Amino acid sequence: MKTNLQGLLSKHHLVWQGNAGSGKGSGVSTGFPGLDRVLPTQGWPSGGLVEMVVPYWGLGELRLLLPAMVRLNQDKRQIVWIAPPYLPYAPALARAGLDLQYVLVVDAQTGNVSWAMERLLATRACGMILAWPAYLSDVETRRLQLAAEAGAGLGVVLHTTEAKWRASSAALRLQIHPAEEGVTIDIVKARGGCHRPRVSVAL
Amino acid sequence: MHHAAQYGIPVEKESTLDPIRAPASLLWVAVDFPLLALEALSIDADECAVVTESSRRGEVVYQAAENARSLGIVPGLNVNAALAICSGLGVRPRDADAEYRHLRKFHRWANRFTPTVCIDPPTTLLFEISASLKLFGGIEALYERLCHDLDLSGCRHFVAVTPTPGASVILAGAGWAGLVTDRAGLRASLKALPVRSLGLAGETLRKLRSVGVSSLCELWRLPRHDLARRFGPEVVKKIDQVLDKHPDPRETDPLPIRFEHHFELEAETIEVDFILRAVRVLLEQFADFLAGRNAVAGNILVLLQHAEKPATRIKLGSRLPTRETGQWAKLLHERIQRHELYAPVVGIYLSASDFQSDSPASGDLFEISAAAKDWAHTLDELEARLGKKRLWAPKVSADYRPEYAWRRVRAVEPSIVNPATRPLWLLHKPRPLGYTADRAPDAGLLNIINGPERIESGWWDGNEHCRDYYTAICPRGRRLWIFQDLKHGGDWYLHGLFG
Numbered sequence: 241m242k243t244n245l246q247g248l249l250s251k252h253h254l255v256w257q258g259n260a261g262s263g264k265g266s267g268v269s270t271g272f273p274g275l276d277r278v279l280p281t282q283g284w285p286s287g288g289l290v291e292m293v294v295p296y297w298g299l300g301e302l303r304l305l306l307p308a309m310v311r312l313n314q315d316k317r318q319i320v321w322i323a324p325p326y327l328p329y330a331p332a333l334a335r336a337g338l339d340l341q342y343v344l345v346v347d348a349q350t351g352n353v354s355w356a357m358e359r360l361l362a363t364r365a366c367g368m369i370l371a372w373p374a375y376l377s378d379v380e381t382r383r384l385q386l387a388a389e390a391g392a393g394l395g396v397v398l399h400t401t402e403a404k405w406r407a408s409s410a411a412l413r414l415q416i417h418p419a420e421e422g423v424t425i426d427i428v429k430a431r432g433g434c435h436r437p438r439v440s441v442a443l
Numbered sequence: 444m445h446h447a448a449q450y451g452i453p454v455e456k457e458s459t460l461d462p463i464r465a466p467a468s469l470l471w472v473a474v475d476f477p478l479l480a481l482e483a484l485s486i487d488a489d490e491c492a493v494v495t496e497s498s499r500r501g502e503v504v505y506q507a508a509e510n511a512r513s514l515g516i517v518p519g520l521n522v523n524a525a526l527a528i529c530s531g532l533g534v535r536p537r538d539a540d541a542e543y544r545h546l547r548k549f550h551r552w553a554n555r556f557t558p559t560v561c562i563d564p565p566t567t568l569l570f571e572i573s574a575s576l577k578l579f580g581g582i583e584a585l586y587e588r589l590c591h592d593l594d595l596s597g598c599r600h601f602v603a604v605t606p607t608p609g610a611s612v613i614l615a616g617a618g619w620a621g622l623v624t625d626r627a628g629l630r631a632s633l634k635a636l637p638v639r640s641l642g643l644a645g646e647t648l649r650k651l652r653s654v655g656v657s658s659l660c661e662l663w664r665l666p667r668h669d670l671a672r673r674f675g676p677e678v679v680k681k682i683d684q685v686l687d688k689h690p691d692p693r694e695t696d697p698l699p700i701r702f703e704h705h706f707e708l709e710a711e712t713i714e715v716d717f718i719l720r721a722v723r724v725l726l727e728q729f730a731d732f733l734a735g736r737n738a739v740a741g742n743i744l745v746l747l748q749h750a751e752k753p754a755t756r757i758k759l760g761s762r763l764p765t766r767e768t769g770q771w772a773k774l775l776h777e778r779i780q781r782h783e784l785y786a787p788v789v790g791i792y793l794s795a796s797d798f799q800s801d802s803p804a805s806g807d808l809f810e811i812s813a814a815a816k817d818w819a820h821t822l823d824e825l826e827a828r829l830g831k832k833r834l835w836a837p838k839v840s841a842d843y844r845p846e847y848a849w850r851r852v853r854a855v856e857p858s859i860v861n862p863a864t865r866p867l868w869l870l871h872k873p874r875p876l877g878y879t880a881d882r883a884p885d886a887g888l889l890n891i892i893n894g895p896e897r898i899e900s901g902w903w904d905g906n907e908h909c910r911d912y913y914t915a916i917c918p919r920g921r922r923l924w925i926f927q928d929l930k931h932g933g934d935w936y937l938h939g940l941f942g
Binding site: 318327328329330331333334340341343344345346347348349352355356359360362363364365 | 814817821822824825828832849
């Protein structure tokens, strides 16, 4: 009986439960056991939005996401890059184990980044959708989180530092810092997690 | 009253001579336009006007509008006599070209229902619809649809549907409108019509009349061998063709290779919803056009016409060639939103010339999973809104120089790219075959056995391609890989040999 009630509540989003993780509950392993352990979903929240705040590009943000990308890609799910700041370099992607048949780059104009991401989150074909918007309003973030919950893909929004202290409706919000061997990650907000640890990940 | 029997021609019982066989399978629609000459010149029925033609007796009335008719101005009347009756009479010479163009318009309309359409001069359009019945919900529904469309056109018409082209033309030409699907009904509706409606030579007609044959049923009751002996085999053939006892092949006019339709808005508008509604009307006509020829389209062009400014051109492409109205409307919606209409729209023009057969052999559209379809549609929508060049997939190239070790390719759903046929030999350079856009390879010389496969790419390296590749067999038995270059004028080239 108890499980039925639990199931009903989580299925219909009737009550938001602080400790139940995001709506879908399940996660995609990040490929870094130390990080998986501290995340409430034991990995990236699939069917959720991740906001990653990075002081500058090239810090290790892609290497951090790469194991999950490869994993999702193996299930023939698309990895989409929306408005990336540089060219995703095909030889390196292939070498990392991505099947390039399932990689798409969308050079969306500034005003269209959020629209494109929302549209892509709604399709079943996408595994991970990464976006580098110049700016994202609260309303847009909320819409994206809802779209991610309705769909099956993992949405990742990458920001530089300006947007750091804004309230966010994303399921997971991370702040990345450079570290000696890899990165240090502050979990600024995690839906379903009560403490906000800091983890170091060797890349 | 004369009767054939009086002249020694034995009359046989119809039932023994002509047993009714299995129900006919073909259905021919004849649409006769009795006022074609007037309508082609845009003369209204309530105008007091006539169209004239030259005859041995000088200029005579060929067709008279209702108002002129009511004054006693009838076809055949000398123009001077007509002017004496009504001095304000509008007189226009007949324009056969305009009449033909007018019929061609209806030809295009009929193409929405079937590819088998021809013009039966001077005033009749003829088309065969048996293959389209299922698609349009049965013969009654289709007949109603035809009449409805024709009523909307505002042209006077008679629509006769029968199992033979000859009977349909005769009936429609005689001002009969209706639907006959079996042979018994065919005879019933034809029997009272005069023999001259068969279009026989004057001499034959005179002879027939002299033996007392004036109606069609009097003619078909006569034994065929006597008929042939006395009046020539042509008469027998004609009547048998009309009665569906002798084949009556009709040459179908070449298909228009383009779909072009126009929608005039009642008032100019900038409202996207109004525009989309009008586009939907055009798209539905387009869907019918494609369904009628079992085709799908991968590209369409929409022109939004403005009052005094150049039209807005919107090209739409679909990864999965389709005839679904909804998908095109969605793509257009994205595009219009992006474009910001720069002036109110007064009319919309939809055209397409790039069709593919929807047969299972070429494309296996039904094999594509719902997920793949969804992905293809998503890509189309993104492209429609963002622009074609904004979507790409990275690929690895074999080159040690970093900037050449990769390239962009057009994003497609992987499962749509079928393991394509590629020849073992590739020519160093494509060799012109001497065929052009107007002159496709002759079926006798090059038999196309596979294709087309559209290969389109290269905008990023300045080597843009848009080619339709085919596999063909030449008379010497060589298997060739040929293509039509759609980017540069539509010439045909040989590109490879299958070895």
